[in-house]
Amino acid sequence: MTEYTLPHEGLVSKPAHELARMIQAGEVTSRQVTQAFLDRIDETDSEIKAFLHVGAEAALAAADEVDAQVKEGREPASALAGVPLALKDLLVTTDAPTTAASKMLEGYISPYDATVVAKLRAAGIPILGKTNLDEFAMGSSTENSAYQATKNPHDLERVPGGSGGGTAAALAAGQAPLGIGTDTGGSIRQPASLTGTVGVKPTYGGVSRYGVIACASSLDQVGPCANTVLDTALLHEIIGGHDEFDATSVDSPVKALADAAREGASGNLSGVRIGRVKQFDRPGTQDGVRERIDEAFAQLERQGAEIVEVDCPSFDDVMGAYYIIQMSEVSSNLARFDGMRYGLRAGDDGKHSAEEVMAQSRGEGFGPEVKRRVIMGTYALSVGYYDAYYLQAQRVRTLIAQDFQRAFEQVDVIAGPAVPTTAFKLGEKVDDPLAMYNFDLFTLPLNLAGLPGMSVPAGNAADTGLPVGLQLIAPAFEDDRLYKVGAAFEAGR
Template sequence: MSADLTRLTAAELATKIHSRDVSAVEVAQAHLDRIAAVDGSVHAFLHVAGEAALESAALVDASLDAGTAPASPLAGVPLALKDVFTTSDMPTTAGSRILEGWRPPYDATVTARLRAAGITILGKTNMDEFAMGSSTEHSAYGVTHNPWDLGRVPGGSGGGSAAALAAYEAPLSIGTDTGGSIRQPAAFTGTVGVKPTYGGVSRYGLIACASSLDQGGPCARTVLDAALLHEVIAGHDPLDSTSIDSPVPGVVEAARLGATGDLSGVRVGVVKELGGEGYQAGVRASYEDALARLEKLGAELVEVSCPHFEYGLAAYYLILPSEVSSNLARFDAMRYGLRVDKGASAEEVMAATREVGFGPEVKRRIILGTYALSSGYYDAYYGQAQKVRTLISRDFAAAFTKADVLVSPTTPTTAFPIGDKVDDPLAMYLNDLATIPTNLAGTAAMSVPSGLADDGLPVGLQIMAPALGEAAMYRVGAAFEAARNAAQDGPLIHRVPEVTA
């Protein structure tokens, strides 16, 4: 029974829990047992909150047994939370030594909404330090392994959240996406990852990497599960000045509609600049198959051109480091976190602490950003990058006059071997080629599994939507998922090899 429970979708688990076919405690225990069995090999988790998870699940059971309606459609369902959201009852490290053991005095809004919804938080997942990386190799606490092939990366920065899903350690997880950190791991692990519209999910209590780019979002094994989680965590938050004060798009209804498999009347924009030269052959082949499948579902394929997307990577790696330089100045050894008492002055203590506490990728981006913001270079670098950002936003606006959603491969390649790119920053940064434009524009996007490449590893299809246009994205994603499952005799995730400790 325990193994069977870990293989169910979040929607299926919720139905069983709410109908009292199984208890929330049983479901939580099944997933804790799974974590104990396989996480020694996967290392998706930095902290497992077993006792707290069982207590949370018991409260859901007691409420349901008393005849109270479920707190949400996902009440009692377990979840893995990226270790960049503050949690008052668990450490929050952001994958960095500089925050080792830190217990925040408050919950992030996302954390609070999960608790209010009765969702069982199993623990905190591994990530690249301060969400800077594309492989989860830059965590201060060790590498996360891809359950499809333990010698390969699960993507980053949210590799732990994606790997937990693929290893059946949790049916749901939360990630953050600054330049693709939800979508790229989803593609690498054969899971679903959603980057909502900027401001659609509160950033209060999310430890900042780049404030104008960061966005929390849902991760799951199915589009419907992602939609159900999306509706739990989204919505206006007065504690976040960038939060959008608008109704949450009807993503669950859209996902259910899409699952019927009819995309008649939907215009799908094929981005000319994404998916061609430089993409792995197996990724291109899967993408071409995906386009054919969308057309077969009734969608109208329209080629669109976004000519400034090619400058997105360069602009992003000026804007992001600049914001990193500013945001990480708060880690000064004076108020919280690591403190290395070495030196006679505050400046010397700060320098010694940051030298020990920050890893090489974080230091690299702080240096780049500080340089880009320095006197005499601000206009030439940061100012120009912001102009490119505007041009990319205009490309999106023009494309969305011709199409309801846009599509591309999520990543240029499948998951690469651990250690393959960790010493080559440029090669690592190129992983985000197709995902970065959405973050620069603040629009929405998701990655859904599109098949396996010739190397037997998962490939992701990226579906992009206008700001607050998530409903169209979920509809297309659910329709594609249903058609792919029917053609491939079940969900792609069921083909992940069994992981042993």
């Protein structure tokens, strides 16, 4: 195993909420904090390859604005003002390229900021740069990027998960104290599990998707990432809330998530019922993962929680239903990238027809995994197959939501593994799409149902020495339950 030394001292090892306190108290400046993380990126990213773009000048300018506010004695713009952040390169920005890790969008600069980006700027959070991902958020290892494969800081020969492996790796390597990801089928929670960080997929509609390059619109959700549950809650409060520019955004106030995390930090879970889904106890789950999850349930019980077994039979059909829906929506969303309306234009030499230019542009602009999903999604939506595949998958989606509904009549939160194994080796699954898809079995159900979920570190597996994540799932718009139980579990470890 090739190990990477993680930070243990200095600013880059402190949690975001502590850095924010130090900045507001005048013990350190935001510029000093931001520069420390920029230095860390400069020192380590040639190996980790977490970032596609680093915006040092813009980040330091934002930090200076916070420092001026502190010097003048003004109220901080947010609870995390001055603390820098790593942004998944799927959210558009006016001051940095947004590529979605695809040659199709190489060098693209947006004329506007995504709503979440605008909220981060208003909150006084310097953006360190844009992080790597699987192309157009399609993948589970961040190996499908058109530019580079990100490595897991715990073992440079292994993947950090996907599609948001860049953000998770940056957090794990001490390159950033905060991160933003997107989660379509586990792209926040799965990398968090493999890197020993915290990642949250909010309730669908709870965080604006405006300015996020769409993968699958009924499944995509932006969410916060950090190294502690409290930091993740504080960031969630900043980015959450209704947005009139997003038709899927729900007009509902953001709950007091940080207060829920602080309450949970007492470690007391008396009266909380936690479900253990029978279908998550699957053959093929790594022994080291199973051991850590068993220990997690034992710990939760010692902290006062009641563990209840719940049965969700439709979860057995989740993979087929999810990928039919996801690929169908991918086919629709990516149709615009044809070299004529958006994206790379190839073969436009005056000798080729519009159809030939579009075919060449898509052939050169998209990578193998994107092409695979576009082709399969188009097939599922085609005449003669729509009813057999797409409509049937939507029926299964309804059954999965109903299973969750029945489960939450018995329990407050559901817990289980985030992924079936610890991080696999680079190249191990990249040529086996089915194996890669199967890796997401535990994270897919709640995306289909629109529910919130969290991965919180549960220790390292004894058989590999690599991180394991405990996944927590709550009912829709009860995201605060995740933070209470997650913080309690974190405090009890």
